[in-house]
Amino acid sequence: xxxxxxxxxxxxxxxxxxxxxxxxxxxxxxxxxxxxxxxxxxxxxxxxxxxxxxxxxxxxxxxxxxxxxxxxxxxxxxxxxxxxxxxxxxxxxxxx
Numbered sequence: 001x002x003x004x005x006x007x008x009x010x011x012x013x014x015x016x017x018x019x020x021x022x023x024x025x026x027x028x029x030x031x032x033x034x035x036x037x038x039x040x041x042x043x044x045x046x047x048x049x050x051x052x053x054x055x056x057x058x059x060x061x062x063x064x065x066x067x068x069x070x071x072x073x074x075x076x077x078x079x080x081x082x083x084x085x086x087x088x089x090x091x092x093x094x095x096x
Contacts, residue, residue, distance in 0.1 A: 033084070037080055039079060043074040
């Protein structure tokens, strides 16, 4: 089906947009939140690259590998979310 062939490219493009946006935010306002957000975005992007490569390999325990990759993805998105939260908290502080 055509959608299954387009979906990885769409997700990759969106992930690239998020990474570029994080880089712009870090250059404009560098703090711990924006840096953590950028690290989370990069790690999530790497996971999107690694996952198809790992799935293409022939291995015996597909479910275990899938679960490990899913947990890693959740952790990386959590890192991004933590950075976003810290950035939002810092952004809402009154300027001194």
